[in-house]
Amino acid sequence: MKNKEIQEQRMKGYFLQATKDLLKAEGLKNVNVRNIADRAGYSYATLYNYFKDINDLVFLCVYDFFEECEQHVHAHAKKQERGIKRLRASIRGYADFFVQYPGIFALFFTEDFGTFKDKSHVTEVISLSLDRVCEEEWNYCVSKGIVKADSVEQLKSQLRHATLGLLLLYINQRAGFSYTELINRLNLQTNAILSSSSIEAGPGNFTVNNSLISIKVK
Amino acid sequence: MKNKEIQEQRMKGYFLQATKDLLKAEGLKNVNVRNIADRAGYSYATLYNYFKDINDLVFLCVYDFFEECEQHVHAHAKKQERGIKRLRASIRGYADFFVQYPGIFALFFTEDFGTFKDKSHVTEVISLSLDRVCEEEWNYCVSKGIVKADSVEQLKSQLRHATLGLLLLYINQRAGFSYTELINRLNLQTNAILSSSSIEAGPGNFTVNNSLISIKVK
DNA sequence: TTATTTTCTGAACATTGTTCACGATCTTTA
DNA sequence: TAAAGATCGTGAACAATGTTCAGAAAATAA
Numbered sequence: 001m002k003n004k005e006i007q008e009q010r011m012k013g014y015f016l017q018a019t020k021d022l023l024k025a026e027g028l029k030n031v032n033v034r035n036i037a038d039r040a041g042y043s044y045a046t047l048y049n050y051f052k053d054i055n056d057l058v059f060l061c062v063y064d065f066f067e068e069c070e071q072h073v074h075a076h077a078k079k080q081e082r083g084i085k086r087l088r089a090s091i092r093g094y095a096d097f098f099v100q101y102p103g104i105f106a107l108f109f110t111e112d113f114g115t116f117k118d119k120s121h122v123t124e125v126i127s128l129s130l131d132r133v134c135e136e137e138w139n140y141c142v143s144k145g146i147v148k149a150d151s152v153e154q155l156k157s158q159l160r161h162a163t164l165g166l167l168l169l170y171i172n173q174r175a176g177f178s179y180t181e182l183i184n185r186l187n188l189q190t191n192a193i194l195s196s197s198s199i200e201a202g203p204g205n206f207t208v209n210n211s212l213i214s215i216k217v218k
Numbered sequence: 219m220k221n222k223e224i225q226e227q228r229m230k231g232y233f234l235q236a237t238k239d240l241l242k243a244e245g246l247k248n249v250n251v252r253n254i255a256d257r258a259g260y261s262y263a264t265l266y267n268y269f270k271d272i273n274d275l276v277f278l279c280v281y282d283f284f285e286e287c288e289q290h291v292h293a294h295a296k297k298q299e300r301g302i303k304r305l306r307a308s309i310r311g312y313a314d315f316f317v318q319y320p321g322i323f324a325l326f327f328t329e330d331f332g333t334f335k336d337k338s339h340v341t342e343v344i345s346l347s348l349d350r351v352c353e354e355e356w357n358y359c360v361s362k363g364i365v366k367a368d369s370v371e372q373l374k375s376q377l378r379h380a381t382l383g384l385l386l387l388y389i390n391q392r393a394g395f396s397y398t399e400l401i402n403r404l405n406l407q408t409n410a411i412l413s414s415s416s417i418e419a420g421p422g423n424f425t426v427n428n429s430l431i432s433i434k435v436k
Numbered sequence: 437t438t439a440t441t442t443t444c445t446g447a448a449c450a451t452t453g454t455t456c457a458c459g460a461t462c463t464t465t466a
Numbered sequence: 467t468a469a470a471g472a473t474c475g476t477g478a479a480c481a482a483t484g485t486t487c488a489g490a491a492a493a494t495a496a
Contacts, residue, residue: 161383
């Protein structure tokens with residue numbers, strides 16, 4: 001009875017891996033049962049012995065992709081000194097990850113769940129993904145008194161929605177600007193949110209000349 | 219030569235109207251050539267005599283939908299007194315419009331353009347739609363000295379992205395909260411952005427008790 | 437080795453976008 | 467007005483994709 005379980009998990013893993021590879025390499029529109037099965041080395045019909053439908057398979061990838069995103073962010077952010085700087089770097093890393101893999105962005109935020117069951121788990125991972133990858137740094141900022149504990153939830157929420165909105169326009173080609181310009185706008189926007197009254201002024205955090213428009217990042 | 223033009227525009231109009239009705243009534247996933255043609259009273263093949271493909275037809279609807287959105291917003295906002303209050307009401311109206319028609323949100327922000335040509339026009343309408351429906355009120359606020367002229371672009375941008383991000387999570391069912399809660403969060407977020415240093419304090423605008431979290435709207 | 441259960445597979449069906457040849461209709465012209 | 471020609475509308479047909487199913491292949495049990 002144990003072997004059967006192991007073998008089933010192994011089979012699921014093959015399809016899952018094939019789906020992830022395909023999604024990263026060719027985007028969500030090229031993810032279909034025949035392509036997945038080809039990569040996995042089985043017939044498309046076999047897939048249905050292990051997954052209810054293609055949504056079941058595709059949305060299972062969210063967990064792995066979130067971990068990848070987390071690692072990408074941490075690898076990018078750990079070069080910065082702790083505090084607001086690292087927080088900013090985390091947000092930048094988060095955006096970079098989805099720009100690099102637009103298919104993962106589509107899966108996380110725009111793809112219809114269809115018949116996918118138990119979406120509450122996966123929606124929480126998705127909707128709080130930016131908060132999660134920044135969590136350690138938020139805690140640090142609060143513990144050091146850089147950010148007021150009262151304000152953290154409000155700041156997280158602002159950053160979450162602002163980052164998402166900007167990414168949505170850029171990744172779905174609604175914004176007419178370049179990648180460089182995206183990063184520019186992301187920085188401006190992040191600074192505007194972080195330079196609220198909830199952030200204690202401190203040397204090396206950032207310099208604001210009291211106008212929202214021209215914020216100079218040190 | 220003139221009659222032909224008129225007749226062609228009329229035919230396009232039938233398909234366009236059918237597409238809009240369908241999209242509003244049944245959402246983007248039920249918009250397909252056969253359903254559209256049924257509503258228009260023609261065969262699905264006839265559609266291809268007037269439009270290059272279905273994307274050509276569907277993205278043409280953007281212009282009309284934007285006008286509808288604009289009217290919805292104005293009808294909702296004109297009850298408020300001019301200035302920050304009406305600005306807030308406009309943002310609320312904008313969100314309401316897309317909540318009422320999730321298919322229009324999908325078309326505006328998440329649907330792939332495919333082979334759609336000349337997207338620069340339509341992307342501008344889309345990406346600046348919130349700015350446009352608020353334009354009159356921004357001008358008013360600047361002219362009355364309620365908002366610093368320097369800050370307007372930054373504020374527009376913040377509101378645009380924050381509103382979009384929040385709507386994305388709600389409409390695509392990534393957020394686990396109700397409509398009431400959405401409006402709550404939207405108001406909080408809007409107030410946080412509008413109560414920056416760029417907004418002059420004034421009687422009746424709003425009351426802030428200096429913390430980001432608990433803003434009381436008068 | 438044979439029988440039974442499990443796993444895998446292509447055929448087949450539904451849906452959707454698109455093309456195309458053909459017939460209907462309208463216009464031109466002798 | 468009637469024949470010739472142009473234009474328009476149509477279903478058949480093809481491709482791509484999701485899904486189901488009966489049966490082949492493989493693994494297991496007797």
